[in-house]
Amino acid sequence: MTRCTRRSGRRRTGTRRRSARRGPFAVLTVLTTLAGAALTGAAPASGASGAHAAAGTRVAPGVEYRDFDIPTPRGPAHAHVLEVNLRDPRVRLGLLHPGAVGARQTVSAMSDTAGAVAGVNGDFFNITETQHPGVEATGAPVGPAIASGRHLKAAVPNGQRFGPALPPGTTTEDVLGVGIDRRARLDRMALDGTIRTPSGRLPLRGLNQYALAEGSVGAFTSAWGQTSRVRATCGTDTDRGAPCSTDTYEVTVRHGRVVGRADTPGRGPIAEGTTVLVGREAGAQELRKLSPGDPVRVRHRLVAATSRVPYSFALGGYPLLRDGAPLSGLDDRVAAVRTSAGISADGKRLYLVALDGGPEFRAGLTIAEVAASLRALGADDGFSLDGGGSSTLAAREPGAPAVSVRNHPSGGAERPVPNGIAVFSRG
Secondary structure, three states, X not given: OOOOOOOOOXXXXXXXXXXXXXXXXXXXXXXXXXXXXXXXXXXXXXXXXXXXXXXXXXXXXXXXXXXXXXXXXXXXXXXXXXEEEOOOOOEEEEEEOOOOOOOOEOHHHHHHHXXXXXXXXXXXXXXXXXXXXXXXXXXXXXXXXXXXXEEEXXXXXXXXXXXXXXXXXXXXXXXXXXXXXXXXEEEEEEEEEEEEEOOEEEEXXXXXXXXXXXXXXXXXXXHHOOOOOHHHHEOOOOOOOOOEOOOEXXXXXXXXXXXXXXXXXXXXXXXXXEEEXXXXXXXXXXXXXXXXXOEOEEEEEEEEOOOOOOEEEEEEOEEEEEOOEEOOOOOOOOOEOOEEEEEOOOOOEEEXXXXXXXHHXXXXXXXXXXXXXXXXXXXXXXXXXXXXHHOOEEEEXXXXXXXXXXXXXXXXXXXXXXXXXXXXXXX
């Protein structure tokens, strides 16, 4: 039987309550109540090495991998877990991404390119555009993203997201991130931005997003990549599949001056020092007032709702566990293959979990079961990431120069994704 023990440590500062320390038997009770059975150790999924038993193996200093079965009324789910110790100065987390917001790559390829020892897939994303024939799917993620302290993008409107329904009280602005204090935490990040023009100031309501709010103006920078920007003007704030707007306008600003205009959003790489402003409806009407040579200043940043510590990295998803308690209204009916992340009470230990998509385990877990599983591992806060065919956990074998995928993606092969969580370890 696998024991999931909780690590002790200092609590985070603030008003959060102190949870009682749980022993291994109390931890197992969580899943016993949930699934009618204890969390049990099991042979790894077929194709995995027997060395990766539930007891865990060291991937690198401060990083451990293990896998085990989670019994459910529908049959077993199989979890692949990375336990990351941020108290170890050799360990850090970062954002896996393919170098552009509007692009996708596999977790293993991004991990190897970044020099990470392990990684999991991240945010939900604009995977298809079947409701808008002829419009290119951007591959861009739903929520905010920060890489190495650089603010890459903001969140799309709630009604424009891909993925399962959000739990009550959560939004597309919710993030999991690590601050420059090396503590992981859950937060919410809103865009704060303005456009200064000769006729006054306009609110900036989008940054490198595949969907803009109705009547707004959004900015696209070199971080976006070369993907088409048309999708940003499709759908509405409440209906992702609504038709694309027929009232759009685009203005290109280079080094603070308007250098180009177009009636429809374009595509292609955006040079450093250049910002492309895309407007729809009322936003398009405001952009039409600008002429070549006009001075325009665009300012934008992501603002955290709770933490005053700057983030070194952050990505979107949605919370499902806070202060050791599951959020109200979590779905307890629909089970699926899922990826999730748990944070210890002191913010110094992470549990990155990807379920196996092999046929014998494909029943997966409900969101309520995921929350209970993260709590059983030792997490006080939990966060849901993209699942289904996206669920991927990759880690290096001891001494190996590259990562290998430890779970079986449900589609039979790795799905290219827009971002993920990278685990780095020196030594």
